[in-house]
Amino acid sequence: MYSRKNKLILISNLYFSSIFFASGYPPPPYPHCPSCTPPSFSNHFSFVVQTQPTMLKWVQSGLSAVAGTAEPEYGREAIHTVVDTINNGDCPVSRDTTIADFNWLHPDYTNVETQTFYFLDLTSGYTGFAQVIHSNLMGLKTTAQFTFRLYNNKTGAEDEHCVWTLTALENFRTDGSNFYADGVSIEHSGDDTFVLKSTVNAESEVNLTMKRLTPGVIFGKDGLTYYGDNVNAPWGSMRHVFWPRCSVTGTIKLKNGTVDINGYTMFVMAMQGMKPHHAAKAWNFLNFQSDDFSAVQMEFTTPVSYALTKVNVAILTDKNLIIATSIDNEIVHEDAEQDDVGWNVPKAITFNFKGSDGKLTVATVSGPIKALVERVDVMAEIPQLIKNIVSGIAGAKPYIYQFCNTLTLEYDGKKVPGTAFNEVTFISE
Secondary structure (H helix, E strand, C coil): CCCCCCCCCCCCCECCCCHHHHCCCCCCCCECECCCCCCCHHHHCHHHHCCHHHHHHHHHHHHHHHHCCCCCCCCHHHEECHHHHHHCCCCCCEEECCHHHHCCCCCCCCEEEEEEEEEECCCCCEEEEEEEEEEEECCCEEEEEEEEEEEECCCCCCCCCCEEEEEECCCCEEECCEEEECCEEEEEECCCEEEEEECCCCCCEEEEEEEECCCCEEECCCCEEEECCCCCCCCEEEEEEEEEEEEEEEEEEECCEEEEEEEEEEEEEEEECCCHHHHCCEEEEEEEECCCCEEEEEEEECCHHHCCCEEEEEEEECCCCEEEEEECCCEEEECCEECCCCCEECCEEEEEEECCCCCCEEEEEEEECCCEEEEEECCCCCCHHHHHHHHHHHCEEEEEEEEEEEEEEEECCEEEEEEEEEEEEEEEC
């Protein structure tokens, strides 16, 4: 069964750090949207040389970022997405990564950065993720955590080896793309291998080696989306870099035994500098792996404050080559029904993948998503008073639905089953 010792909320997609009103409660980890945070102190002073309307927007943005309140409607012109730079012809859809693209950035403003390895063993059914979270709150407090989850796609959550842990780290530091702390290390070896070792928690001692099988992918020039009416002085940002298909081997030592892993992994590094309910109202995420193909897709939709802008990126690979990288793909929620917390949750899902020319759909990953690993109430452990304020003023009701199922990839006339870990996240209406 899952271990919940010292755990507030463990989720894989959105990371709510110092969530709403700087409550001081421990943050849950979500690698793809690492943290939503206020702008830097230096940014607060930049409005003095701007026009009055822009100054007002900066004041409004600063207030909502610090207080956690809903933002005003800035409009579509206040978000500059990585997709925009591609559609405008400023850069290609994607480029191959270098190891330097995975360096820890350490922005001089509030931010959270994550390194996350999604792994799965097609033979045993064991799947999960290992993640390091590095957060900097307004330059005043820096923290780091190691998150680990193990689930079995064949036997479900009742498998005796399923575990879920979150551990605060001490004496942590970064060096390029490497991370070190007492009992934890993530080190790259050459340009195609990472080795992760963690003995910091006796409930999940991890030793995994990930070797890149295809080129890495970064979208646009640098993978960045900026929030703010001046792209040269943004008040928020988001960035993702991928290794979509890697081999993974190693062991996971648990209190009740040892699990061997021999399969595939997807590696993503993320950085974000905005509060989650300001950056997005909803997320969709897919990691699909089979012996012959990998498919990764990530999408977020902004709140009305940024004109409900949708940002979608996707990667399709075979055993050792990138087949296509694409943007503006369509995700279809099927047979959705409203659950007891008010969100319309799909019973099946289809992820469409365009070709690199961005015109025609060349592949789909689809099927029923019957196995709900967990529905996570992001604010479950936050005091009811704060929860009421957040829901009433900020309009946030964040829930993450985690699924792990066998879905089918259709590509080039083939139908290929594979293991899919996908998330459907609702934050606000």
